[in-house]
Amino acid sequence: MRLVSSRASKLLIAAGLASLLAACQSGRTQVASLEGYTPDxxxxxxxxxxxxxxxxxxxxxxxxxxxxxxxxxxxxPCGCYAERTLSTLDSAEIQSYRTTGYFNDSAKAKALNALDSCKLPRPV
Structure with a gap:
């Protein structure tokens, strides 16, 4: 039994990748790199x-x-990262993620700290 359709899984992967990559980029660069991105x-x-x-x-x-x-x-380690990141986000940061599909600046800082805590390298 397929739990998720092929299209839905592709959207899920794209949204997740965009949120993780956006979490590791800085201000203006983030906006430029996500141009044309539509959140799930x-x-x-x-x-x-x-x-x-x-x-x-x-x-x-x-x-x-x-x-x-x-x-x-x-x-x-990625389960650790996801748990730590989401447990530290406040309601405004979660709402921003729900709306945009990526972490805002304050959430990015928390996500980077979670990467460090869970001993994952930061993407360049």
Whole structure:
């Protein structure tokens, strides 16, 4: 049984990657790199648990490519990253993420701290 359609999974991956990459970029560069990006409408009503899964999945995909390792080897640290990041975000930061599909400046700082805490390298 397929839990998620192919198109939905592609949108999920794209939204997650965009949020992780946006979290690691600075102010003006972030806006330019996300030009034309449309956030997944499901973010607006997604549970916090679902948001954690999205962030974790984006981390796994990004970190495995960045580190050139198997996705399974970064799954646990990425779960740590997603948990720590979302647990530190306040309601305004979560609402911003739901609306835009990426972390705002204050949430980016928290996401970077979570990467460090979970011993994941920061993307360049």
């Amino acid at each position: 409408p499901a973010l607006k009503t997604a549970s916090k648990s679902n948001l954690k899964g999205r962030v974790s999945h984006a981390c796994v995909v990004t970190q495995s490519k960045f580190q050139k390792v198997a996705e399974s080897s970064v799954a646990q």
